Amino acid sequence: MLVEFQQALADLVAAPELCRQFRENPDQLRERYDLSPREYARLVAMVNHRAMECNCMLYRANRLAPLAMNLNQFCRALGPRLGPLLSEYSIRYPNTNVHFYAECDRFCQFILAKIEQGYELEPPVKAIFDQEFAGIKLGVVASYSVL
């Protein structure tokens, strides 16, 4: 079914691990999605295409974009810790909310939950997070305004 084919494609670009899994064992595509033989053959070809890697990179870059724009200093302050955090966040929330403030708010709530679970942020980084999160909350509130 076309809707299943499209879902499979969206799931693949969001999860490089899924791409690796289906490359090794393509039959799992049929187990997971309701595909015609032609759709199955197409997906096998696409998941094995060298540029599937580019799709995955662009997916991550686009997930990062609203955070980079609205939590710019916090993302910079995280440095190499940003990548693993973004990976974990993307797995937990596989789709971007097009309301960018809502998306950033969700990411900030995710960070807060990790802090409560013991994830440590250095005080300067925490200060940046608090400041930019406050800005996000203002943005969310402002977006509720209807004139």
Added chain:
Amino acid sequence: MHTVKALVGLLNNPVVPSIIKYAPDLVEYVDIIPDRLWYDFESGEVPGGRFHRVVGAIEELKQCSTGRVLGGHGIGLSLPSAMPIDMAMVDEVASLARELNFRWFSEHLSMFLVAHGSVPNSQAGLGLPVVYDEESFQIVRSKLEILRRALGCDLLLENGAVFTPVPDTEMTEPEFLNRLYSELNCGTLLDLHNLYVGMLNGVLSPLHYLEQLNPECVREIHLAGGHELGGFYTDSHSGVTPAEVWSWAYKFGPYFTNLKAIVFEFHESYFEKLGLRGIAAELERIHQLAETLSSGAQRAHAS
């Protein structure tokens, strides 16, 4: 038959008003992304309804649009998705189209939405390739008919930047676009830089593509620059238009007898790199192109 020179313009972003102030004579047309002019609250009910407009940005646009033509350039309707069209979004687009007087409206021939997103207005994260089969054609066709009734203006579809095309399809992309034009009078927004992306990544031949495409269906051209990411060339809207893209515009453009606009796309995050002068220079080049094409189109008609 007199051929009118295509309008020269920009894809709107927060920096475009500054460019219009800097070089007002160079910007005749602006492509407006309606999705950037609202906050979409589809998850949960909120006072004021689902779409809350960014009033300041819309007012600024209205001021900039005096003496200029505006067109809509949507990204959120995801016409090829095998799911019903988002009628609330169609209505919001139609409302904005009336308020801003869109001369025409374009969408992307790419799939952004899937049926089982984790949030209702969630997107796949990038434009995914289309299955150019009869089933997809009928899905796109029926949604275009809905959109046309709602907006009441000409519709265009833009070719996307594709990295992993769907193999073994019933139609090629040009054939799909040609058929939309012949059956529905839906024009093509030809993104020449997206063809460049496909060429550099080894998935398509722009010359073969352009020879297959019906030149009469091209109503708008997009030009842009990109950069490399992890060994792949991307449509990042991060620079000036590459030389080879200009060559295609000059070679095939004279046959685009219905061409209405040529637009330069850049993302605001690269504004510092490009600069006001750089963008103005790009617009001047596009004006030269538009002049050449209109005289070339006259020659194509005469021959």
